[in-house]
Amino acid sequence: MEHIRLPKAENVRLLNRLSPRRSCVGTLYLTATHSIYVESETQVRSETWVLHSLICRLEKQVNTSTGSPLLIHCKNFQVLHFVFPQEQDCVHIQASLQRLSQPEQYEELYCFSYKPNVDEAERKEEWSFLNLKAEYRRLGIPNSLWKSSPVNQSYKVSDTYPAELYVPESATQQVIVGSSKFRSRGRFPTLSYYCKDNQAAICRSSQPLSGFSARCLEDEQLLEAIRRSNPRSDFMYVVDTRPKLNAIANRAAGKGYENEDHYSNIKFQFISIENIHVMRSSQQKMLDVCELRTPSMANFLEGLEGSGWLKHIKAVLDAGVFVAKAISEEGASVLVHCSDGWDRTAQVCSVACVLLEPYYRSLKGLMVLIEREWVSFGHKFSHRCNHLDGDSKEVSPVMDQFLECVWQLTEQFPCAFEFNERFLIAVHHHMYACQYGNFVGNNQRERLRDKTHSLWKHLWDTRGDYINPLYRTDNCQSQGVLRPSTAPYCFKFWSGLYNRFDRGMHPRQSVEDYLMAVREETVQLEEQLASHKEVRGHSVTHETILPHHFTFLAGTPQDYSGGFIASSPCQQRSPVDGLAFTPPQNQTSEADLSVGSEQESGIADVSFNSQLSEEGPGEPDPDDAAYSAA
Amino acid sequence: MEFAELIKTPRVDGVVLHRPFMPTVEGTLCLTGHHLILSSRQDNTEELWLLHSNIDSIEKRFLGSLGTIIVKCKDLRMIQLDIPGMEECLNIGSSIEALSTLDSVSLMYPYFYRPMFEVIEDGWNSFLPEDAFKDLEAMTDEWRLSEVNRDFRVCTTYPPLVAVPRDVDDDTLRKAAGFRHGGRFPVLSYYHKKNGMVMMRSGQPLTGTNGRRCKEDERLINATLRPGKRGYVIDTRTISVAQQAKARGGGFETEANYPQWRRIHKAIERSNVLQDSLVKLVEACNDQSHSMDRWLSKLEASNWQTHVKEILTTACLAAQCIDREGASVLVHGTEGTDSTLQVTSLAQIILDPACRTIQGFQGLVEREWLQAGHPFAQRCSMSAYSNSKPRHEAPGFLLFLDCVWQVLRQFPCSFQFTEQLLVLLFEHAYASQFGTFLGNSAAERVRLSLPEKTVSLWSWVNRPQEIDHLSNPLYEPNSLVIWPSVAPQSLLLWEGVFLRWNRSPRCQEEAHEEMVHIIEYNKELQNKVNSLRRQLAQLETQEPPLQTP
Secondary structure: OOOOOOOEEEEEEEEOOOOHHHOEEEEEEEOOOEEEEEEOOOOOOOEEEEEHHHEEEEEEOOOEOOEEEEEEEEOOOOEEEEEEOOHHHHHHHHHHHHHHOOOOOHHHOHHHOOOOOOOHHHHHHHHOOOOHHHHHHHOOOOOOOEEEEHHHOOOOOOOOOOOOEEEEOOOOHHHHHHHHHOEHHHOOOEEEEEOOOOOOEEEEEOOEOOOOOOOOHHHHHHHHHHHHOOOOOOOEEEEEOOOHHHHHHHHOOOOOOOOOOOOOOEEEEEOOOOOHHHHHHHHHHHHHHHOOOOOOHHHHHHHHHHHOHHHHHHHHHHHHHHHHHHHHOOOOEEEEEOOOOOOHHHHHHHHHHHHHOHHHHOHHHHHHHHHHHHHHOOOOHHHHOOOOOOOHHHOOOHHHHHHHHHHHHHHHOOOOOOEOHHHHHHHHHHHHHOOOOOOOOOOOOOOOOOOOOOHHHHHHHOHHHHEOOOOOOOOOOOOOOOOOOOOHHHOOOOHHHHOOOOHHHOOOOOHHHHHHHHHHHHHHHHHHHHOHHHHOOOOOOOOOOOOHHHHHOOOOOOOOOOOOOOOOHHHHOOOOHHHOOOOHHHOOHHHHHHHHOOEOOOEOOOOOOOHHHHOOOOOOOOOOOOOOOO | OHHHHHOOOOEEEEEEEEEOOEEEEEEEEEEOOOEEEEEOOOOOOOOEEEEHHHEEEEEEEEEOOEEEEEEEEOOOOEEEEEEEOHHHHHHHHHHHHHHOOOOOHHHOHHHOOOOOOOOOOOHHHOOOHHHHHHHHHHHOOOEEEEOOOOOOOOOOOOOOOEEEEOOOOHHHHHHHHHOEHHHOOOEEEEEEOOOOEEEEEOOOEOOOOOOOOOHHHHHHHHOOOOOOOOEEEEEOOOHHHHHHHHHOOOOOOOOOOOOOEEEEEOOOOOHHHHHHHHHHHHHHHOOOOOOHHHHHHHHHHHOHHHHHHHHHHHHHHHHHHHHOOOOEEEEEOOOOOOHHHHHHHHHHHHHOHHHHOHHHHHHHHHHHHHHOOOOHHHHOOOOOOOOOOOOOOOOHHHHHHHHHHHHHHHOOOOOOEOHHHHHHHHHHHHOOOOOOOOOOOHHHHHHOOHHHHOOOHHHHHOOHHHHHHHEOOOOOOOOOOOOOOOOHHHOOOOHHHHOOOOOOOHHHHHHHHHHHHHHHHHHHHHHHHHHHHHHHHHHHHHHHHHHOO
């Protein structure tokens, strides 16, 4: 609490970025974990909660005549635009939030103060919901080809690897330890996924410390052992997921990639996925495009292209497809690595798994996959998601990209996934929110699970929200290997995530929600029919339960006029102008008339006695979105 | 018949056909007057029947004595025919070229086509203006049907019957017609029952450089305003384009002469720009380079999505003026036969739930496109692959369908039809066995005796099995105005048309089947429960007499 310089600021305006007429006035309260904004002029109490751990950037803008603006950018892509009447308030709030959103130690994170009504035994039980040992057993491991290795039991061989690892049956302790010394951060080649059907395996590691000429007998032996663990294939792939130039540059630092001449029977392949810095800046550019006020189609498409974001998504998916093909079509094992083996490697291995095995397209399967490939194998969540005040160069949307790859696949294969888009967004949200302990810390050794709760159990308990109604296990899309097209036109912009809070941009009726409601009703009907005998004699008061609200989300128009009709966003094009904004009660057309009149072309103003303002503030309004009528 | 001389080689054996996402077929290729047919002459293999009029262009390639013809269709499909023998290939190629570019309308297939199905309702009579007017009469007495254009003399592109304000006589209409481009005087397009506001459309006023005015025109459109109310003129052109039009005798309504009207200019592009955009878009979709940057930059450079956004935005604006601002609207561009119709028809989709039904949508297409004089024959004579220089070609109707698809995607439960109806209309507008889209106007359709000599597309569509196929399982009538989002993030590329032949439709079909299954199963159970309930109710009514002593 000592970080809160000002617990409460009054008469703060919250601007609606896309339709200014929906802006409001209220009070902002700061608590230890959340900022809570309460609108003051509505009949129905309306609150906006912002979790401090979700705040990624505070942007104080130049004062205007109406006050001091403060933009809060959140990691879940929400942007809140506050205007404080007192500059002093703004400064204090900013300083408080700056500190509150960047704790210095794990213990300050929200997961340590989040206490749902669950007793300690149950809390512990939550953590056993997912069991990786059971997952490997499901894959048929250990077996005669692969064994569990105790070598990293106390994290001595690699402090970023999990304690429980699986290696080829023939790999001795000495070979493993030898190989680990020849790999960055001791991350030696180890099993990621095993294909029961044809015994091909995906293994993962970090780059070899080969420099220009170094070699390591044990490392060569370990790769040979991996190849032999797949008796049906006489070669294996080694996939370096970096661009060739980057890998070559690493040789100068004593790192690098495998020399085909030194390893027997390997096929070496580069797959260019860019590094975390490129991805970070690409995402920022894409978000800048998303936040444009009234972009034209050309602005948007140019910006999207310029950001390179979809190009990177395609690169990750292409890499996954390559690995999945090697496993399923060539029956060859694959070793995947990048530099440290915790970013691109995790992406490629997990995308390949989703393509290869239907189980990973189920709700629980995807959880297990994330737990194995990302959490246990040491994806540095706390660094990448900036959980603590740290090096901003460590931040990167690597996991975002994996989730987006899965989303792109759900668009191509609408019946193949048990979960829906909401599930992917929920995982994304919680990765950053730190409400649960799952993603806190950078590797298994660091993870603090003894006081926190587990997200997976929570998502499982609320799985009703996350089910894709079109999913059927007996469908041909849900079975076997997915073969997506990765032609550029197959990739869509994921507005559901990146414009998540601009609700007006999304379809107003959800096919999925509609079908879920129908299915729910179907279940009730089935029950009714089953219990028909018991019901007989009673008066049946079953009513059609179809959710009619889905079909009545027509809402209100947006601004299509480019500034002719009252209160259009176009009159307030720049952020600074956006503040020259009259209080909502006067926000009818008269207030704006003079602004909108006689634009360049002798076009008349529109003196609407606007019916737009007739909607009561309490009325649910599905589309307060942007009109970009430039 | 006269086609025989165009067919140099009527038949070739051993031709191999490659189609996207279908197995290759080897068989005999036959050319008839109207079709290219490939048949394997085996049972259970699908034959290809392709209308010559669907062929946009062909490309010939030779490898030794094996010739290959790539046939590029107006529905954007590309098929490949491997033809043994160079001479045969050349002959087939030139025959196709000749047959697919016949000039005379009366040689077109619809004049030869005999329906293989039972015509339940003659589509030529399904959407008569007098019937539509009956609905209007039930709502208001402020409008009348005028026969001023009975013989197409006042306006060659209008139908014989048009709805105009009750208090305006035919003489006024004639004079107003003289002041409007192509004689297209302002007529009623849509009456908004909720508040009595209307949408009208017309050609541009012929003000010219010296600001000509026409009292009758002013009187005509002012007659549509309620006392003390203002209206909006939505000019689909930018102000500078409208200014330039003055030099050619056109122009726009000035404030001085139309004080009760406020003018808004939008920027919907003209025909040749749109055609160019379509060609570029389709070229981008067929680019096999697999580079994301190249795809996005080509997509952007085609400007197609920009046009979609502009048209939809303008339609939303018109709808907003009517429904939210309680004002009447007059829409026009230059001729009033292209962008004007895009705007007026889309605004009705947004405002009027009736237009979102299968029948209602056909009625809208008939009223706002066919009867309103969109020159289909000129606009749709070539599609995206044609090599010849475009004259009057433009994908205005396709853009309209694309915009409808965008709204349908945003309101997937509010339309009685699926995307399939839109795709079907796109196909038939460019090539069809039906006469519906032949000709450029109502007058031409009469002159060509289309209703007597050809079958209407609506006759075919409005059969139970076809309706079934086009029905949206998610449909729940929605009586509200539906306001779509026009943010760039909300407007997607219409895959159903532009990527239709680039990717297998299987996954989407499966999803659709599953959707239908979920809903059908629900209905089945509902019926069961209802019938049980009825039985129960019967039993209950029978029981009491037994209980009472």
